[in-house]
Amino acid sequence: MKLPGKTVERLSEYRRTLMGCLGEKKNFIFSHDLAARLHITAVQVRRDLMLIGYSSVQRKGYDVKELIEKIGTVIDSDDSMNVAIIGIGNLGRAVAGYFKGKRSKLNLVASFDTDPQKINKVISGVKCYPHNDMEKIMKDLNIRIAIITVPPDYAKDIAEEAVRFGVKGILNFTTIPLNVPSWVFLEEYDMITSIEKVAFFVKENMI
Amino acid sequence: MKLPGKTVERLSEYRRTLMGCLGEKKNFIFSHDLAARLHITAVQVRRDLMLIGYSSVQRKGYDVKELIEKIGTVIDSDDSMNVAIIGIGNLGRAVAGYFKGKRSKLNLVASFDTDPQKINKVISGVKCYPHNDMEKIMKDLNIRIAIITVPPDYAKDIAEEAVRFGVKGILNFTTIPLNVPSWVFLEEYDMITSIEKVAFFVKENMI
């Protein structure tokens, strides 16, 4: 199914919000309620759901459980997809921590590092392999997604290796942008940008 | 100066890229070169720079040092702005680590936590204060920006406190969206969204 990236992002957010609803025993939710929780408009929610072809039980709002499943059929892969974190430092551990105990189609199956203190240990719930074994492990475990959290200087090489070893998607948290072949999906996020953006608008608001 | 958020983000990225150029003794750069490093188009670069009123020395490209300064006058505050991290766990430490040793208008001056193991220690280069002292410290140190990295359940309360204690901008890394008064600038980032987005496009590319 062809969807704008922005819509995919929101679908992911909808699902997480909906899971929260289940927790609070809320089994139906209106578009404007879901929208308010995410600081967006109800129209946007309805439009996104239209795109994935979901229809509600009229007048009762969306069936939370059903919608969670529907979103799953759209954004999740059919069978599970294996993920690795490269560089299990502070950021890497934070990301790993998120996966711990979660059941989803995304499985964090390995991390890689060069630090002898870390390799061959289980860190934040995932085994850390030596960087030297990346080729073997990535191929053996059929890793499709790499999350890169090594120091910036190593990022370029790591990304090239990951691609060479079969990775099809990269999430780069490093401060330097990467180049990958067109068949590899690359998403980059640099927190510094966010911090500076906040600072800018705080400054502007104060003037 | 009124600028679109997207442009502000890119300006921050331009500056970081330009600093990298200085490192490699590159004192002039063409729009298309800068663009290529960030996976965007040259037109976009030129357009952004037009918005901030920067002009190059024709035919030689942009003067790197000069442009860095120009961007600074636009996006930085005149005097420095104080920042705190709330919740100095894995993610909090990762963010703190970034500030360490950096000289900029943004000063990380405090972190807060509830964990007795952490409070009153210096962690990742910043002193950790007990959560109970937040009011006093935030007011004393004139903290304007809070980066929230506490466990999700606490995020709402923490944000309310931060606002009450004078914070004007919040960067929320928690999985749950926050609500803040209109005069507080809120930026939210949820890595799970990015991960799921990558997974989606990897799946689509494989079909």
Add this chain to the structure above:
DNA sequence: GTGGTATTGTTAATTAATTAACATTGGTGT
């Protein structure tokens, strides 16, 4: 010097994303 060229700044056009508008629907209260 002059012609050719690469690069810029800027306006106009295009494309993407969001929002508004509204007919439709099924439940609710009387």
Add this chain to the structure above:
DNA sequence: ACACCAATGTTAATTAATTAACAATACCAC
């Protein structure tokens, strides 16, 4: 039963963001 209402799905309009187009400019080679 029937009128009303609240909420949806969808098309159309609006707004935001990006890209294309191109005249202007300064350098370089000759």
